[in-house]
Structure formats: structure tokens, C-alpha cells
Amino acid sequence: xxxxxxxxxxDAAISVFAEKGFxxxxxxxxxxxAGVAVGTIYNYFANKEAILIDIFEAEFTRLxxxxxxxxxxxxxxxxxxxxxxxxxxARLEERQELIRVLQRERFKLLEHPGAExxxxxxxxxxxxxxxxxxxIENGLLRECNPRIIAHALFGAVESVTHCSMICSPExxxxxxxxxxxxxxxxxxxxxxxxxx
Amino acid sequence: xxxxxxxxxxDAAISVFAEKGFxxxxxxxxxxxAGVAVGTIYNYFANKEAILIDIFEAEFTRLxxxxxxxxxxxxxxxxxxxxxxxxxxARLEERQELIRVLQRERFKLLEHPGAExxxxxxxxxxxxxxxxxxxIENGLLRECNPRIIAHALFGAVESVTHCSMICSPExxxxxxxxxxxxxxxxxxxxxxxxxx
Amino acid sequence: xxxxxxxxxxDAAISVFAEKGFxxxxxxxxxxxAGVAVGTIYNYFANKEAILIDIFEAEFTRLxxxxxxxxxxxxxxxxxxxxxxxxxxARLEERQELIRVLQRERFKLLEHPGAExxxxxxxxxxxxxxxxxxxIENGLLRECNPRIIAHALFGAVESVTHCSMICSPExxxxxxxxxxxxxxxxxxxxxxxxxx
Amino acid sequence: xxxxxxxxxxDAAISVFAEKGFxxxxxxxxxxxAGVAVGTIYNYFANKEAILIDIFEAEFTRLxxxxxxxxxxxxxxxxxxxxxxxxxxARLEERQELIRVLQRERFKLLEHPGAExxxxxxxxxxxxxxxxxxxIENGLLRECNPRIIAHALFGAVESVTHCSMICSPExxxxxxxxxxxxxxxxxxxxxxxxxx
DNA sequence: CATGAATGAGGTTTCATTCAT
DNA sequence: AATGAATGAAACCTCATTCAT
Numbered sequence: 001x002x003x004x005x006x007x008x009x010x011d012a013a014i015s016v017f018a019e020k021g022f023x024x025x026x027x028x029x030x031x032x033x034a035g036v037a038v039g040t041i042y043n044y045f046a047n048k049e050a051i052l053i054d055i056f057e058a059e060f061t062r063l064x065x066x067x068x069x070x071x072x073x074x075x076x077x078x079x080x081x082x083x084x085x086x087x088x089x090a091r092l093e094e095r096q097e098l099i100r101v102l103q104r105e106r107f108k109l110l111e112h113p114g115a116e117x118x119x120x121x122x123x124x125x126x127x128x129x130x131x132x133x134x135x136i137e138n139g140l141l142r143e144c145n146p147r148i149i150a151h152a153l154f155g156a157v158e159s160v161t162h163c164s165m166i167c168s169p170e171x172x173x174x175x176x177x178x179x180x181x182x183x184x185x186x187x188x189x190x191x192x193x194x195x196x
Numbered sequence: 197x198x199x200x201x202x203x204x205x206x207d208a209a210i211s212v213f214a215e216k217g218f219x220x221x222x223x224x225x226x227x228x229x230a231g232v233a234v235g236t237i238y239n240y241f242a243n244k245e246a247i248l249i250d251i252f253e254a255e256f257t258r259l260x261x262x263x264x265x266x267x268x269x270x271x272x273x274x275x276x277x278x279x280x281x282x283x284x285x286a287r288l289e290e291r292q293e294l295i296r297v298l299q300r301e302r303f304k305l306l307e308h309p310g311a312e313x314x315x316x317x318x319x320x321x322x323x324x325x326x327x328x329x330x331x332i333e334n335g336l337l338r339e340c341n342p343r344i345i346a347h348a349l350f351g352a353v354e355s356v357t358h359c360s361m362i363c364s365p366e367x368x369x370x371x372x373x374x375x376x377x378x379x380x381x382x383x384x385x386x387x388x389x390x391x392x
Numbered sequence: 393x394x395x396x397x398x399x400x401x402x403d404a405a406i407s408v409f410a411e412k413g414f415x416x417x418x419x420x421x422x423x424x425x426a427g428v429a430v431g432t433i434y435n436y437f438a439n440k441e442a443i444l445i446d447i448f449e450a451e452f453t454r455l456x457x458x459x460x461x462x463x464x465x466x467x468x469x470x471x472x473x474x475x476x477x478x479x480x481x482a483r484l485e486e487r488q489e490l491i492r493v494l495q496r497e498r499f500k501l502l503e504h505p506g507a508e509x510x511x512x513x514x515x516x517x518x519x520x521x522x523x524x525x526x527x528i529e530n531g532l533l534r535e536c537n538p539r540i541i542a543h544a545l546f547g548a549v550e551s552v553t554h555c556s557m558i559c560s561p562e563x564x565x566x567x568x569x570x571x572x573x574x575x576x577x578x579x580x581x582x583x584x585x586x587x588x
Numbered sequence: 589x590x591x592x593x594x595x596x597x598x599d600a601a602i603s604v605f606a607e608k609g610f611x612x613x614x615x616x617x618x619x620x621x622a623g624v625a626v627g628t629i630y631n632y633f634a635n636k637e638a639i640l641i642d643i644f645e646a647e648f649t650r651l652x653x654x655x656x657x658x659x660x661x662x663x664x665x666x667x668x669x670x671x672x673x674x675x676x677x678a679r680l681e682e683r684q685e686l687i688r689v690l691q692r693e694r695f696k697l698l699e700h701p702g703a704e705x706x707x708x709x710x711x712x713x714x715x716x717x718x719x720x721x722x723x724i725e726n727g728l729l730r731e732c733n734p735r736i737i738a739h740a741l742f743g744a745v746e747s748v749t750h751c752s753m754i755c756s757p758e759x760x761x762x763x764x765x766x767x768x769x770x771x772x773x774x775x776x777x778x779x780x781x782x783x784x
Numbered sequence: 785c786a787t788g789a790a791t792g793a794g795g796t797t798t799c800a801t802t803c804a805t
Numbered sequence: 806a807a808t809g810a811a812t813g814a815a816a817c818c819t820c821a822t823t824c825a826t
Binding site: 201232233234235236239 | 810811812813814
Binding site: 021022023024100104106107108110118122142144145147148149151152153154155156158159163165166167175178179182183186190191192 | 217220305317318349351362378382383386
């Protein structure tokens, strides 16, 4: 019950942050959408920014766990990358607003250089980077700068959100249906050896 | 002289927006960096948001012109894409702060659905989309959804900015040197026909 | 308690408006005199102008009720006019600042042509106008344009405020003592039939 | 030519003051309506308030001269009062905006207790007051407090402006036609001896 | 723990006034 | 004398945060 209220506040915050952006989001509105009084927010979070940090931390922790799990799975590199993409798109579909907040407010992480979320983000990218490196070493992927390509991979996936920004809701729906397959192909070709 | 002052205000705004984000940027600081009084800002722009919109509009207009020029050039698709990447990275290198603002505040465009900048952005992506479509029709590029891939292309390129966010200044420098080549390869493989 | 605070803010505003005029009245000073923080004002009123409108509305509603009550009283026209003057001067004595604000800022009502206060003001004058018309029909008052004379009646009464503006506090006091009687006579002679 | 420009600025100010009130009147708009640059205003007036003071002073000086002239005319009291009303209404008709400004901003005079305009205003009322006193002494007017009645007289006349505030332009026109006669009768009966 | 009225620091914007041209 | 861009003090209002109930 207690944790439930914290959850509700966070979800309400996600919804408002996604819509107006962090800075324009008012505590009143978060409280209203969460169905609590403004004061209650401050029983669970130190301040508005703490909610955002918490959102980042929760999602990045979740992602990190996913990657750790994946690594321990012992699946071949190819399959791991496939799983990553699958996971990403599944998450995007089920929690569009959350993903939108993470992308929209990502720059705020820089204001807390030593804090948890940025560190987690680094680790997440590092996992992918290492995966790519492994793939290269195993002769499965082509030679490349794994850090750059790891980011490019994320960038390509995230672009779907930007795309949905400029098209109609109907086009958006179609987009979300086709994007996983399209991007998987795009990325796959981008990183595998010719003829691989 | 007059246009010069407007320019100085805009550049100062870019610098502050890049650093703190639009919402946290204070008019005082923009004025200070521009070397003018606060009031002067409002002789050139209706309000703080108008500066941001102007920044978007100016850059997107510039980009649109570049794309129009490119299209009229009659260069082969391959070469056009090469030029686009070259242009993007050159711009990123010479105006990092500007690019950072465009990426950071892109979501604000949604608040002005009918306004110029969003329309320009649509046109820009549409150019790339059409270029891809042309390449596909000519048998130069593989079959794909050109809209999705157009965005993915942008996303991959933009990811460099995010990458530079999480690494040291030295790593960043190296990154900017290597990224163009790396991304060109990644994208090229991602869109060409096998063995193309 | 809550309504009490709203009241205190309104009264403080009346005091400042009377002294400096609406436009020169600063929100800080209203808050200070009301014994609240600036922000508290805006928990009760949308903005500074809303306080003024509220002042007009409250007083005009009060007046309208007085006139409605009077009309239902069935008193003879003569007595009704006597009551109106009595009421006016009593109100002037007990709430000089309020009356001063109503007179001073009356022109601001024109900026809200369809709003409540102007409408109430119209109704109030209309009551007097009709009363005069009734008196004329009954042969108690001389033939006249009741609308013009209704306004003239108000104007004459209000002039006391202007008079007090240009004389010393001592003279003012004497003025307030003598004015009711003097004006009653003046008005009475002005509207009754010769020898009435 | 020089005096002409000063005049144009003053007239423009009257027009803006009448419309928006002194405090809401912007120097830019006065300049625009006067057909000069903002800076030019300050070559002729020390500041915005000085224009208002000047407007008051000019009109009150004019009025004072009229009253002085009248007094020296040796006309009978009755005729003098008739002339005063005639003059008032003529002025109201030819310079409605000016009259509106004088009435609207009259309270600002209190902020300059020792200044010329308030002094002139005192003198003007004093003339009428004395005229009334003379009439009473001569047995032409009824016994009354001449100061109060002098103000009441002004108040009644000024009420026409307020009346025109709440009615349609067409009603206003009719009002201005009928008011002089109506008010003259009202006032005359209010101050003369019964059967006078 | 929950509430929500109160707080007041702080930011945006306005606009009277100046002064270099 | 005329100009109008530049100035910056000042005012309104917002809204994250607190704390008494």
C-alpha cells in the first residue's frame, strides 16, 4: 500500500513529464494525476528532481538487470542482440511515456555527473559495447569502434520516438508495427560481416 | 550592427540553452553573455521561447536549403548520402552547442504543431526519405521502409552527441574524429544491397 | 478563517487602491497590509485586476440588494429617495476608502463591457431612474429625463468625495456632517414640483 | 512650429490617457499618435506625468480665465451661472476626451498637494462658491453651504460623462443633446429660492 | 502519514527614460 | 531638435516546498 502510493506518484510524474517536460511539469498536476495531495509527494521524494532521478534509476536498473541476465544466459552474440532489440521495442510499446521521458530529459543527467543514473547508463552502453567487441573477436561482426556503434545502435532505435513525433497517430501506429523488423535489419546489416 | 546584435543574442541563448536547457536558462544570463541589457533581448524577440523557435527555424532553413541544393545537384544517390553525412559532421564539429540545443529541445516543437520549424523538420526528413526511395527504385539500395530508415539514419548520427555526454573530454575528441567514418560505414551497410 | 483571509486581502487592496490608485498599487504592499505573503493573494484572486473587479462586484451587489429591498418595501417615492440618500451617506462615512476606490477606478469597468460589475451598475442606476419615472407619473416629481437626472443625483452625491480631496481634514469632517442635509435639499428641490 | 509639436504631443497624450488611463498609457503610443519619436516627447516634457500635469494646468488656467472674465463682466448672478453651464457643455462637446481625462485622473492631483493644478482647481471652485454666496446675499438664491453646493453643481454636470459610459453611442448622442437643458433646470431649481 | 493553504524567492517581461548619432 | 535603440529597475505572478492540522 505504501509502495503503491510511491508508485502512483512516479507514474503520474512520468505522465506529466512526458507531456510537458520536466521543467514545465507542476507538482500540483503530478499530485492530481496520482490522486494524492501535493504534500504527499514530499513524503516519498525529496523534491521534484528526485522523482526524475528515481525514474531514470528504476528503468536503468531494470535494463542493467536485463543485460546481466542476458550475459549470463550464454546465448550466442547474434541471439543476444536480437533479444536486446526485442526487449527495447516491447518496452517502447508498453511504456511509451516512460521512454519518452528518458529520451527527453536525458541531458539532465549531466547535472549529476557522479550520480547513480548516469553511471547505470554508462554500464548499459558498456554491456552492448562489450557484446559488440565479443562479436568482433569471434569473427561474427565486422571490425568497428564498438563504443560508437553501440551508441549508434541506441540512436537508431530511439529515432522511432522522434519519428512518431512528426507523424499522425495512425502513421505512428503503423510505424510501431513495422519499426522493429526494419530496424533489426538495418542494424544487423550495419554491424555484421558482409555476407554474414 | 543591428542584425549583429540579434545574432549575438541568439548565439548567447544557444550557449545558455546548451548548458542548462531552455527552461533553466535565465534571460539575465543570456543578456550577460550577449553583452547587452536584459531589455534589449525583448527588442529583438517577443519572448524567451521565440529565441528557441528562431534557433530551430534558422538551422532548419539552412538544412533545407542544403538539401534542396543537393537534390538539384543531380549527384548519384550514393554521393548525395555521403555529402549529407559529411555536412552533418562538419556542422556538429563547428557548432556543437547549437546541435546540442536542437537535440535537447526538440520536444518543444510539438507544442507548436503548425509552426514553421516542425514543418521544416518534416521537409528535411522527407528529403532523405525520398532519396532513399529513389535509391531503392534504382536498385542501389535494399528494400526498406524509407521513412523509418531515414529517421534511423538521423538517430544514428545524433547518437554521437549522447555518446560525448558520458565520456571524458579526451574521449570525446577522439570520438568526433572517428565517428564520421564509423557511422558512414554503419549506415552504408545498413542501407545498401548485399554486396552493393 | 479561509473566507476571513480573502476578506483581509480585499480590504488591504481597497486601502492601497484608495491611496495610490489601482495601477500604482503594488501586490507586495497589498500583501503586507493584509498580513499575508504575496503568493497568498494569488490563492484567492487570479490577478490584481480580479481584486478590483471583486470589490466592484461585492459593493454593487450589496447596493442592488438594497435597492431591491427598498422597492419591495412599498414606501412612497419621497421616502425611498430619502432612504437612498441616507444609505449613501452612511456608507460613505463608514467606508470612505471603498467609495473612493469605486469612484477613482470606475473607468476600468469599461474595459470589461460584458462583465458583471458594469451590468450591476446599470441595474442600480436603472432602479433610481425608474423610481424617478414613477414619481413623475404619480405627479410627485416634475417632468424630466429620468436617466439624466438619476445620474446627476449620483454625481451630486459623489462630489462630496471630490470636495474632501481639496480641503483640509478638519474642513472635510465638517463637510461630511453637513453634506447629507445640504445635498438632500439640493436634490429635493431639483426634482420636485415647484411648491411640492 | 515648435509650439505646434508640443501641442501635438499633448493632444496625443490626451487621446491615449482618455482611452487607457494615465498609468496604462505608454509613451510609445503617445509618440506614435503625435507622429514623433519617443525621444521627442522628452524634449518637451520632463516625463509622462508632466504631460498630465500640463494638461490639467492648461485646462484649469483656461477655466480660471473664463471665470475671471465672467466676474469682471458684471452680469447678474443668474446670468453668470447660465454662462458657466453653457461653457461647460460646449467644452464637453468639443473636447470629450480632454474632459474624460480630467475626470479620470483627477485623483492624481492629490499626489502633488502644493502644485499649480490643484491650486487652480481650488480657485475655480472658489469662484463658483463665491458666486453662490453672492447670490444668497442678494436674496436671489436660497440659503445653503456654498462650498458643498458648488461641488454638487460640478458633480451633477460631470455625471453626464459617467452616463455616457454605460449607454450605447446612440443613446450617448441623445444624452449630450438633452443634458444641458435638463441639468440647467435641475441645478437651477436646486439652488434658487422657492418660486424664484 | 495525508493534507493543502501559505510561503516567498526568483524569473520573465514591461516600459519610462536616456543619449549617442 | 529629432531620433529610436538601449537600458535596467521594477512589478507581476508562479510554483516548489513547507508545516500546522
